[in-house]
Amino acid sequence: MTTTVTITGTGCPIPDAERAGPGVLVDVDGLRLQFDAGRSTVQRLAGAGLPYAEIDAVFITHHHSDHLTGLQDLVLTRWVMARGEVRPPLPIVVPAGPAESFVREMLHPWRHDLDVRAAHANRSDPLTLDLVPFDLPDQPTEVWRRGDVRVLAGQVRHEPVHPAVGFRVETPDG
Numbered sequence: 001m002t003t004t005v006t007i008t009g010t011g012c013p014i015p016d017a018e019r020a021g022p023g024v025l026v027d028v029d030g031l032r033l034q035f036d037a038g039r040s041t042v043q044r045l046a047g048a049g050l051p052y053a054e055i056d057a058v059f060i061t062h063h064h065s066d067h068l069t070g071l072q073d074l075v076l077t078r079w080v081m082a083r084g085e086v087r088p089p090l091p092i093v094v095p096a097g098p099a100e101s102f103v104r105e106m107l108h109p110w111r112h113d114l115d116v117r118a119a120h121a122n123r124s125d126p127l128t129l130d131l132v133p134f135d136l137p138d139q140p141t142e143v144w145r146r147g148d149v150r151v152l153a154g155q156v157r158h159e160p161v162h163p164a165v166g167f168r169v170e171t172p173d174g
Contacts, residue, residue: 001148001173003028008037008044013066020044021066025055028149028171034074035059035167041070042077053081057091057144059151062164063098072106079127080117089130093144093151095163100133136163148172 004027009020021038025045032055034041045052055078061067071092078090094100107114107127114127134143140154150170158164 001029001171003169003171003173006045006048006050008034008041008048009039009070011038011066013064015039021070023067023070025050026169028169031146031149032056033059033149033151033169036061036067037070037074038066039069042073053078055090056146057093057151059144059153059167060092060094060099060103061156061166062095062158062161063102064161068099068102071103072110075107075127075129076110076114079114079125082125084121084123084125086125089128091130091132091144093132093134093153095153095165096133096135097163099163100131103129103131136165140168143167 006025008023008025011019011021020040022036023038023041024035026033034055037058042052055074075090092103094103132144134153136155137153140152142150143153144151148171152168152170153165156164156166
């Protein structure tokens with residue numbers, strides 16, 4: 001089993017031409033997990049030659065704009081690039097609260113665009129998400145699993161933001 005970690009961004013809310021918004025892609029034998037999706041996540045994935053349209057799950061650490069501004073782009077691009085191929089809804093794993101609300105509502109402004117694109121391409125596959133909210137755990141807790149790969153969430157301090165979590169990926173190789 002091979003696990004690869006790619007930093008997709010280390011930036012902050014202040015734009016910097018050399019830094020994309022926060023994000024990390026963990027690839028475990030083709031299972032692609034994106035942690036946060038800051039500004040330019042899709043461009044960074046594409047620039048690294050990674051299959052940006054084939055993300056299997058997204059994990060959000062907290063509700064800060066610099067960690068979320070690329071999420072809509074990632075979700076919309078994944079749907080556009082499917083070109084009518086029916087894909088399972090994209091799991092987005094998020095702590096309950098403000099980040100959950102953001103994800104729940106983030107596609108609303110795009111409904112007209114999605115309808116137009118679907119009609120133009122004769123598509124019957126709506127863009128759907130699998131929102132996976134979880135309560136803030138006292139101890140690191142499993143919040144997602146696929147086969148032998150599991151993701152745990154643990155509470156972190158990130159004042160004044162609450163809730164905020166860190167994630168740990170566990171695989172058979174470590």
